[in-house]
Amino acid sequence: MALHDEKHEWGATRVRDTFLDYFKERGHTFVPSSSVVPLSDPTLLFTNAGMNQYKAIFLGTVDPASDFAQLKRAVNSQKCIRAGGKHNDLDDVGKDSYHHTFFEMLGNWSFGDYFKKEAIQYSWELLTKVYGIDPKRLYVTFFEGSEGLDPDLEAKELWKDVGVPEDHILPGDMKDNFWEMGDQGPCGPCSEIHYDLRQPEGENYRNAASLVNQDDPEVIEIWNNVFIQYNREPDKSLRPLPNKHVDTGMGFERLVCVLQGKKSNYDTDVFTPLFKRIQEITGARDYRGKFGKDDPDGIDTAYRVVADHVRTLSFAIADGGVPNNVGRGYVVRRVLRRGARYARKYFETDIGDFFSKIVPSLVEQMGDMFPEIKKKEADIKEILDEEEKSFAKSLDRGEVMFEKYAQKAKVKGSNDLPGDDVWRLYDTYGFPVDLTKLMAEERSLNINDKEVEEAQERAREASKGDKKAGAVLVKLDVHDLGALENMKDVPKTDDSPKYGRENITAVIKAIYHNKKFLTSTKEVPEGEQFGVLLDRTNFYAEQGGQEYDTGRLLVDDEAEISIENVQVYAGYVLHTGYLKYGELSVGSEVIAEYDELRRHPIRSNHTGTHVLNYALREVLGNEVDQKGSLVAPEKLRFDFSHKSGLSDADLAKIEQICTEYIRQNSEVFAKDVPLATAREIRGVRAVFGETYPDPVRVVSVGVPVEDLLTDVKNPQWEKVSVEFCGGTHVKQTGEIKELVILEESGIAKGIRRIVAVTGQDAYDVQRQASEFEEQLARVEKMKYSPEKEAEAKKMQVDLNQLTISALTKNQFRDRFAKIQKSILDEQKAAAKADNKRVMDIVTNHFTKNEEARFFVEKVEWSSNVTKAINEAIKSVSGPKSALREKSVYLFSANQDDGKVVHGCYVSEHFKAQGADGPKWASSVTGIVGGKAGGKPGAPTAVGQGTNAHKIDEGIEEARKWIENFQV
Known part of the structure; x- marks a missing residue:
C-alpha cells in the first residue's frame, strides 16, 4: 500500500479535535488562529508562536472593552511561520524529518488564572491518558537558572509529582529553557516535553536523556510549557509582569507523528495527501522517506520541500503576506523561488503554475479548520502563478550561469563561489542568496557572506551614482x-x-x-x-x-x-x-x-480604468467624457467631465458596477480595426480631440471585437466596455480582484478626478479600513473617560491620514462625528455633574455645621475638577449666595502627574480681620508649588501646583492660616 493510502486510528483531524476538546471541557475558550501575518506588529515578520495574539494580555495593555479582557483560559491551533527573523527554519526544511517553515501550534493558555501546577498536570494527563502515549518514552526539561535568575525547581518538583522519574527530568539553559517571543516582549522559563521515537525492544527501554535537545532526529521536542513572568524591555533588561501566565505550544505535526508511530512528520497524513498530488502532477516516483545520502536522486527531499513550502505560501498569501522585495514579502518570495527550483530540478517539471495545482488539495485538507484559505483559494493560485511565471523567465538562464560560475571556481581549484557571482545571480536572475547557497551546497561549494554583502554594497553605491547622474x-x-x-x-x-x-x-x-x-x-x-x-x-x-x-x-x-x-x-x-x-x-x-512584477499591477489598473469609465457612463450618463488618465503600478487616475461632485450614492453605484464587471471574470479582447469602422461601433469610448492611428486598436471587455464588427450599430454594445487603446491589459477581469475608489475631487471647472486602486493594493486598503473600523467600534463602545478622549484625538489624526475607500472614509467620518458629539455631550454632562458634586460637598458641610465660618477640603480628582472648583468658588462668593458669609478653600490633586489645583474665597468677616484670597492662596503655594492668581485684596484666588505629594501639608497650612484670623 502506498504511504498516502494508509489510514490511521489517530488521523490528523482527530488529533487536533481531541486536543481542542480536552481543554474546552476544562473551561478553556476556543479562540480561532490569528493571522499568520501580524500586520499591526512591526516587531514580527510572521506569527511564530501561538501566544503572539495574546501579547496585549501578557503586557497588561489589553483594551478593557474587548473580549480578550475577560479571557482567563484559552485553547487553539495557531498557524505559524518560521522562515525569517529570530526564528528561521527555512534552511533545515527537507533535510530532516521534523523542521517546517509552516506548522500548527496547539496551545492552551492561562491569563492570571492557573499556573505551573495545573499546566503540568494537564500536559501529562492529555499525553499519557487521553492520547495513550507511553510515559517511559517521555522526557521533560526545566530551566537551570542563568543571568541572575534562579533555577525553576518548582517545575522540577511538579513533574516528579505527576510521576516522571528523576532521570527523565533534565535541566536546560537559556537557549533551550527560557522562551522569548522576539528581541523584546513577554517571556519566561519553560518546561519542554520530549519523546523518544525509537521503539523499545520488548520491555528494554533505552535511556535517551543524553540525546534531549541534541538535534537527534529520534528524540524530538513535542510540547513546551512556558511560564510567562517577565517582559524583555528594549534595553534588554527583564521586568516582572503584573500577572503570571501560562503559554503552551505543542507541535501538531510532531504529535501526529508520535501518535501514528512514524519516525518522520512527513510520513503522516498531514503531508501524504500533498505528496499524492505532487506525484499526480509530476509523474515522479513514490515518496520513500529517505534523507541525505540515502536519497541520492534528491526526490524525497524535493517532496518534503515542496509540500512544506506550498503550506507556507498558501497561508501567508491568504493572510495578506504577498511576495515582494521587502521584509516578509521577500521571505515569501524566497520560499516560492526555493520551492520552484526544487520542483524544476528534481521533479523535472515546468514551473509557472506548479504550486497552484497543489493548492486545491491543501484547501480540501485544511480548509474546514482554516476557512480563510478556502475563501482566498483563487487569489492564492493567481499570485503563485504570477510569481512563478516571473521567476521561470530567468530560472533556466540563472541555473546555466550558476553552473558556469561553479566550473570557474573548480578550474581555479577553489571551493569558494565569489561574492560578486552570488550577488549577480540575485540581481540579474532573481536567485535569493539562500537559494544559491543551497545550490552551492549540492556542489560542495562555499559562499562567503561578507563577500556577498560587499558586492551588494558596491551595487548599491553604483546605483546611487546612477540616480544622481x-x-x-x-x-x-x-x-x-x-x-x-x-x-x-x-x-x-x-x-x-x-x-x-x-x-x-x-x-x-x-x-x-x-x-x-x-x-x-x-x-x-x-x-x-x-x-x-x-x-x-x-x-x-x-x-x-x-x-x-x-x-x-x-x-x-x-x-x-x-x-x-x-x-x-x-x-x-x-x-x-x-x-x-x-x-x-x-x-x-x-x-x-x-519587469513583470511592475507590469502586472499596471495591467490591472489599465483594465480597471476601462471598467471605471464604463461604470461612470452608466451612473452619470453619456455626457461623461474622458479628459485624461494615469495608469501607474500603485494607482489609476481618471479625469472626466461632470458639472458637480459625486454623491456617496453615486460612488457606491459606480463601485458596485465595477465589482460586478470584475466578478464576471470577462475576457479582454483586442484587435486592430480600420479607424472609420471602429468609430461606428455603438458606445465606443474615445478621448475627444485625441489623434488615433489607422488602423486603431480596439479593446473590448467581455465581447470579442469580431462580434462587435458584425453589427457595429447594435444597441447591446452600450452595455460593453469598448475603447480605443494601445495599452496593456489583463486577460480576464478577475485578475483585477477589486477596484476601490480612494478619492473623488474637482480639478477644474466642470472636470472631476477619481483616484482608485486595484488588485493587492485594493485588498490592502480594505484591510486598513477593516482594522480602523475595529478601532472605531471599540471607541464607540467605550464609556466616557480621559482614555476615550485621548483615543478619539489619536483616531482623528489617523482618520485624516488613512488611505481607504472614499465612500468608507465618509462613513467613518460620520461615525467619528457622532463619537465627537457624544464626547462633547459627555464632557458637558460630566462637567455639570462635577460642578454639582463639588458644590454639594460645600453645601452639605455648612448644612451640618451651621456655626462653622470656614471650610477647607480636598475633593476627588477628575478631568473637570479645575472648573468645578472655580464654579464652586463663584457660587459661594456670588452676591445672592446663601453661603456668602462663609470662607472656603478647595483642593484637588492628581498623584500620577503631580498636578494640584486649588481655589479659595474669603468672606467679609475674615476680610475685616485682614485676610484676602491671594494672601490665603500664597500661604500654600510654597508647599504645593506653582502660582496662585488674584488681585491684591480680592476675596477670591485660584492656583495650580506641581507637588501633589504635599497636598495634605498644603491643606493643613491653609486651615491653620485662616484659623489665625478667627475672632
Whole structure:
C-alpha cells in the first residue's frame, strides 16, 4: 500500500479535535488562529508562536472593552511561520524529518488564572491518558537558572509529582529553557516535553536523556510549557509582569507523528495527501522517506520541500503576506523561488503554475479548520502563478550561469563561489542568496557572506551614482529624429511584442548619449545615462496615460543594461538606463526582459480604468467624457467631465458596477480595426480631440471585437466596455480582484478626478479600513473617560491620514462625528455633574455645621475638577449666595502627574480681620508649588501646583492660616 493510502486510528483531524476538546471541557475558550501575518506588529515578520495574539494580555495593555479582557483560559491551533527573523527554519526544511517553515501550534493558555501546577498536570494527563502515549518514552526539561535568575525547581518538583522519574527530568539553559517571543516582549522559563521515537525492544527501554535537545532526529521536542513572568524591555533588561501566565505550544505535526508511530512528520497524513498530488502532477516516483545520502536522486527531499513550502505560501498569501522585495514579502518570495527550483530540478517539471495545482488539495485538507484559505483559494493560485511565471523567465538562464560560475571556481581549484557571482545571480536572475547557497551546497561549494554583502554594497553605491547622474532624462529631439531617418540600418521600432508576456531577443540598432549616436557602450562615460534603440521591443513606452516599463537588456554574464525609462519618439522606442557591467555594441543581440512584477499591477489598473469609465457612463450618463488618465503600478487616475461632485450614492453605484464587471471574470479582447469602422461601433469610448492611428486598436471587455464588427450599430454594445487603446491589459477581469475608489475631487471647472486602486493594493486598503473600523467600534463602545478622549484625538489624526475607500472614509467620518458629539455631550454632562458634586460637598458641610465660618477640603480628582472648583468658588462668593458669609478653600490633586489645583474665597468677616484670597492662596503655594492668581485684596484666588505629594501639608497650612484670623 502506498504511504498516502494508509489510514490511521489517530488521523490528523482527530488529533487536533481531541486536543481542542480536552481543554474546552476544562473551561478553556476556543479562540480561532490569528493571522499568520501580524500586520499591526512591526516587531514580527510572521506569527511564530501561538501566544503572539495574546501579547496585549501578557503586557497588561489589553483594551478593557474587548473580549480578550475577560479571557482567563484559552485553547487553539495557531498557524505559524518560521522562515525569517529570530526564528528561521527555512534552511533545515527537507533535510530532516521534523523542521517546517509552516506548522500548527496547539496551545492552551492561562491569563492570571492557573499556573505551573495545573499546566503540568494537564500536559501529562492529555499525553499519557487521553492520547495513550507511553510515559517511559517521555522526557521533560526545566530551566537551570542563568543571568541572575534562579533555577525553576518548582517545575522540577511538579513533574516528579505527576510521576516522571528523576532521570527523565533534565535541566536546560537559556537557549533551550527560557522562551522569548522576539528581541523584546513577554517571556519566561519553560518546561519542554520530549519523546523518544525509537521503539523499545520488548520491555528494554533505552535511556535517551543524553540525546534531549541534541538535534537527534529520534528524540524530538513535542510540547513546551512556558511560564510567562517577565517582559524583555528594549534595553534588554527583564521586568516582572503584573500577572503570571501560562503559554503552551505543542507541535501538531510532531504529535501526529508520535501518535501514528512514524519516525518522520512527513510520513503522516498531514503531508501524504500533498505528496499524492505532487506525484499526480509530476509523474515522479513514490515518496520513500529517505534523507541525505540515502536519497541520492534528491526526490524525497524535493517532496518534503515542496509540500512544506506550498503550506507556507498558501497561508501567508491568504493572510495578506504577498511576495515582494521587502521584509516578509521577500521571505515569501524566497520560499516560492526555493520551492520552484526544487520542483524544476528534481521533479523535472515546468514551473509557472506548479504550486497552484497543489493548492486545491491543501484547501480540501485544511480548509474546514482554516476557512480563510478556502475563501482566498483563487487569489492564492493567481499570485503563485504570477510569481512563478516571473521567476521561470530567468530560472533556466540563472541555473546555466550558476553552473558556469561553479566550473570557474573548480578550474581555479577553489571551493569558494565569489561574492560578486552570488550577488549577480540575485540581481540579474532573481536567485535569493539562500537559494544559491543551497545550490552551492549540492556542489560542495562555499559562499562567503561578507563577500556577498560587499558586492551588494558596491551595487548599491553604483546605483546611487546612477540616480544622481540620471536627474535629467535622455531624450531624442527633432534633430536626432532627422538623423535617424537618414540612418537606413535603424528602422522604426517594432513594439508589437509589448502585448505579449515573454522575454524576447532583440538587436541593438543604436546607442545614444550626449546628442550623439555611438557604436558601443564603451564610449559612454562610467555611471552616465544613455539610450538604446532596438529592432523590436517588448517594453511598453509611456503613452496613452500608461506608465513606461522598466527592466533590463542583457547578454548573460557578459553585459547588462538596467532600463529605467522607455519613451517613444515618432515610432522610435528609446530605452534609457545605465550599464551595470560588461560592454554592448550596435549589432549585439540581447535578451529584452521587462519587469513583470511592475507590469502586472499596471495591467490591472489599465483594465480597471476601462471598467471605471464604463461604470461612470452608466451612473452619470453619456455626457461623461474622458479628459485624461494615469495608469501607474500603485494607482489609476481618471479625469472626466461632470458639472458637480459625486454623491456617496453615486460612488457606491459606480463601485458596485465595477465589482460586478470584475466578478464576471470577462475576457479582454483586442484587435486592430480600420479607424472609420471602429468609430461606428455603438458606445465606443474615445478621448475627444485625441489623434488615433489607422488602423486603431480596439479593446473590448467581455465581447470579442469580431462580434462587435458584425453589427457595429447594435444597441447591446452600450452595455460593453469598448475603447480605443494601445495599452496593456489583463486577460480576464478577475485578475483585477477589486477596484476601490480612494478619492473623488474637482480639478477644474466642470472636470472631476477619481483616484482608485486595484488588485493587492485594493485588498490592502480594505484591510486598513477593516482594522480602523475595529478601532472605531471599540471607541464607540467605550464609556466616557480621559482614555476615550485621548483615543478619539489619536483616531482623528489617523482618520485624516488613512488611505481607504472614499465612500468608507465618509462613513467613518460620520461615525467619528457622532463619537465627537457624544464626547462633547459627555464632557458637558460630566462637567455639570462635577460642578454639582463639588458644590454639594460645600453645601452639605455648612448644612451640618451651621456655626462653622470656614471650610477647607480636598475633593476627588477628575478631568473637570479645575472648573468645578472655580464654579464652586463663584457660587459661594456670588452676591445672592446663601453661603456668602462663609470662607472656603478647595483642593484637588492628581498623584500620577503631580498636578494640584486649588481655589479659595474669603468672606467679609475674615476680610475685616485682614485676610484676602491671594494672601490665603500664597500661604500654600510654597508647599504645593506653582502660582496662585488674584488681585491684591480680592476675596477670591485660584492656583495650580506641581507637588501633589504635599497636598495634605498644603491643606493643613491653609486651615491653620485662616484659623489665625478667627475672632
